[in-house]
Amino acid sequence: MNSIWTIARKELSDSLRNRWLMAISLVFATLALGIAWFGAAASGQVGYASTPATIASLASLGIFLIPLIALLLAYDAIVGEEEGGTLLLLMTYPLSRSQLLLGKFLGHGLTLALATLIGFGFAGVAIALLVEDVAVASLAIAMFRFIASTVLLGWGFIALAYVVSVRVSEKPVAAGLALAIWFFFVLIFDLMLLGTLVASEGKFNAELLPWLLMLNPTDIYRLLNIVAFDGAAQLSGVLSLGSDLPFGAAGLWLGLVLWFVVPLGGALLLFRNRRI
Amino acid sequence: MSCFHLENVSYRYDKTPVLNGIDLALEPGEILGLFGHNGAGKTTSIKLILGLMQPTHGRVSVLGGHAGDLQVTQHIGYLPENVMFYPQLTGREILSHFARLKNASLHQVPELLEQVGLSDAMDARTKTYSKGMRQRLGLAQALLGKPKLLMLDEPTVGLDPVATADLYYLLCKLRDEGTGIVLCSHVLPGVEPYIDRAAILTEGALQAVGDLAALRQQANMPVTLSLGPVNSVSALEKAIDKASASSGLAIRTDNGRLKVDVQPTEKMALLEAVMASGEVADVSIYQPSLEDIYVHFIGSGGLANRGGSQ
Numbered sequence: 035m036n037s038i039w040t041i042a043r044k045e046l047s048d049s050l051r052n053r054w055l056m057a058i059s060l061v062f063a064t065l066a067l068g069i070a071w072f073g074a075a076a077s078g079q080v081g082y083a084s085t086p087a088t089i090a091s092l093a094s095l096g097i098f099l100i101p102l103i104a105l106l107l108a109y110d111a112i113v114g115e116e117e118g119g120t121l122l123l124l125m126t127y128p129l130s131r132s133q134l135l136l137g138k139f140l141g142h143g144l145t146l147a148l149a150t151l152i153g154f155g156f157a158g159v160a161i162a163l164l165v166e167d168v169a170v171a172s173l174a175i176a177m178f179r180f181i182a183s184t185v186l187l188g189w190g191f192i193a194l195a196y197v198v199s200v201r202v203s204e205k206p207v208a209a210g211l212a213l214a215i216w217f218f219f220v221l222i223f224d225l226m227l228l229g230t231l232v233a234s235e236g237k238f239n240a241e242l243l244p245w246l247l248m249l250n251p252t253d254i255y256r257l258l259n260i261v262a263f264d265g266a267a268q269l270s271g272v273l274s275l276g277s278d279l280p281f282g283a284a285g286l287w288l289g290l291v292l293w294f295v296v297p298l299g300g301a302l303l304l305f306r307n308r309r310i
Numbered sequence: 311m312s313c314f315h316l317e318n319v320s321y322r323y324d325k326t327p328v329l330n331g332i333d334l335a336l337e338p339g340e341i342l343g344l345f346g347h348n349g350a351g352k353t354t355s356i357k358l359i360l361g362l363m364q365p366t367h368g369r370v371s372v373l374g375g376h377a378g379d380l381q382v383t384q385h386i387g388y389l390p391e392n393v394m395f396y397p398q399l400t401g402r403e404i405l406s407h408f409a410r411l412k413n414a415s416l417h418q419v420p421e422l423l424e425q426v427g428l429s430d431a432m433d434a435r436t437k438t439y440s441k442g443m444r445q446r447l448g449l450a451q452a453l454l455g456k457p458k459l460l461m462l463d464e465p466t467v468g469l470d471p472v473a474t475a476d477l478y479y480l481l482c483k484l485r486d487e488g489t490g491i492v493l494c495s496h497v498l499p500g501v502e503p504y505i506d507r508a509a510i511l512t513e514g515a516l517q518a519v520g521d522l523a524a525l526r527q528q529a530n531m532p533v534t535l536s537l538g539p540v541n542s543v544s545a546l547e548k549a550i551d552k553a554s555a556s557s558g559l560a561i562r563t564d565n566g567r568l569k570v571d572v573q574p575t576e577k578m579a580l581l582e583a584v585m586a587s588g589e590v591a592d593v594s595i596y597q598p599s600l601e602d603i604y605v606h607f608i609g610s611g612g613l614a615n616r617g618g619s620q
Contacts, residue, residue: 036410036413037410037411040407040410040411041411044407048396048398051398052398117394118393118394118395118396118397119390119392119393119394119395120393120394120395120396122362122390123388123390123393123408123451124411125360125362126360126361126362126383126386126388127383127408127411127412128380128381128383128384128411128412128413129380129411130380309363310357310362310363
């Protein structure tokens with residue numbers, strides 16, 4: 035446990051030192067406040083629209099941003115150490131491979147969680163204080179749900195980045211694959227799903243569709259933050275598939291948790307078999 | 311308890327044999343030089359002892375335990391070749407990080423940095439370090455937690471002559487305190503005075519192991535005598551010809567002296583006879599150096615055979 039924390043602590047202090055933590059928090063806070071204040075601009079007015087609309091806009095942005103940040107943060111976790119020669123050295127220390135990877139995950143995971151909490155938390159507090167007649171209780175719940183699911187989504191992509199990082203032996207390759215992962219889950223997956231639906235001309239088993247959405251953590255995240263509100267009228271495109279989910283919010287949460295536990299387990303397994 | 315003991319160890323990478331039936335041991339308070347051309351299996355041997363890989367055949371025991379066990383690695387110090395460390399951290403931060411991982415006292419950090427001559431640079435980021443400074447930091451890292459087994463891969467690369475001398479002084483001190491040390495180097499004349507035993511690897515097999523005297527005996531290489539004449543070189547040459555039991559000794563003139571290559575067994579007889587002739591004013595004896603022995607065992611089949619030089 036001690037060595038896991040030592041590794042985590044170094045990652046955490048690295049992200050403080052290179053201003054990653056500060057930069058991400060700042061980006062999150064700025065985005066959240068911007069969306070809160072100008073979210074209603076499309077309907078011709080400036081000001082706070084509504085909590086569900088704000089969260090929905092934030093989630094849509096988060097889908098692009100969170101996976102990207104998580105992948106960037108973590109793609110060189112192992113391959114970077116190897117290129118610098120420190121992986122070999124670390125492995126001669128009383129430190130198992132699992133401890134090293136779990137320590138990295140703790141460090142990167144905490145960095146992302148802290149940045150999310152600081153950035154969006156600050157925005158949430160600002161909204162609660164500055165916007166008149168906002169329902170603070172429902173805002174707090176929505177914000178909490180949003181922050182928690184954002185953190186889980188980020189952890190999922192950190193774990194996916196590790197799968198790449200323990201498998202390849204060059205940093206640029208890891209970066210390329212990380213981008214490919216982003217591309218696939220954020221852009222390609224929904225297109226493929228819609229394409230399959232249209233091409234199959236309705237022969238597709240409708241019961242299966244919500245389950246297919248579970249195969250993409252970003253879709254789970256979107257469902258969690260948008261479907262959670264009763265007024266699901268804003269659902270469009272692929273998401274309308276999820277409007278009649280066979281499982282409740284608990285199932286979605288479980289899905290997000292599985293999406294970081296399973297890739298992390300896979301990365302641990304792959305790392306154990308890696309030749310050093 | 312041996313520092314490490316390899317018993318009939320073989321290792322294959324995929325299907326290619328890298329090590330074949332290696333038997334090698336290191337006792338506490340001993341410096342072992344591990345030599346061989348690039349690709350001879352030095353690094354593989356070290357990785358097996360560090361527990362980074364498992365042997366295909368044979369047994370590796372380290373410090374009375376199994377290679378790679380956490381309580382064993384706790385007592386091993388390792389300096390790999392070419393570590394970059396973390397460029398954005400300072401020397402002190404890096405060493406503290408490694409000290410925490412090794413459960414070593416943080417008090418050691420400034421002490422070790424001073425010991426390797428980095429006390430002035432310890433708060434500078436390591437990206438500003440020269441190769442020699444990184445090497446010293448690596449050395450300080452290897453010394454964390456007072457290891458019982460120290461493995462150094464090319465420790466003198468990038469070090470200036472004074473730092474190199476300091477390093478060997480330090481290693482001898484550690485040896486006297488009971489640390490077992492493995493030294494891999496290509497700078498043979500540099501390590502020759504400091505190693506207790508040498509192990510020479512070629513093509514994954516151990517060619518020779520032993521202290522220098524034993525290796526010389528095993529190699530049975532001629533000793534070179536350099537003789538200064540009393541009168542003239544030609545008179546001395548005649549005396550040598552007369553004295554030598556076996557004919558056809560290789561005799562060369564060199565700056566007014568004569569150099570004679572003689573088999574170790576015939577050395578004393580020749581010397582006594584030449585001395586008795588009264589033609590010798592001065593004698594120097596050159597034993598084959600570690601480098602000569604190394605070349606003898608490796609075979610001088612050209613660079614190709616030695617996998618390139620370094």
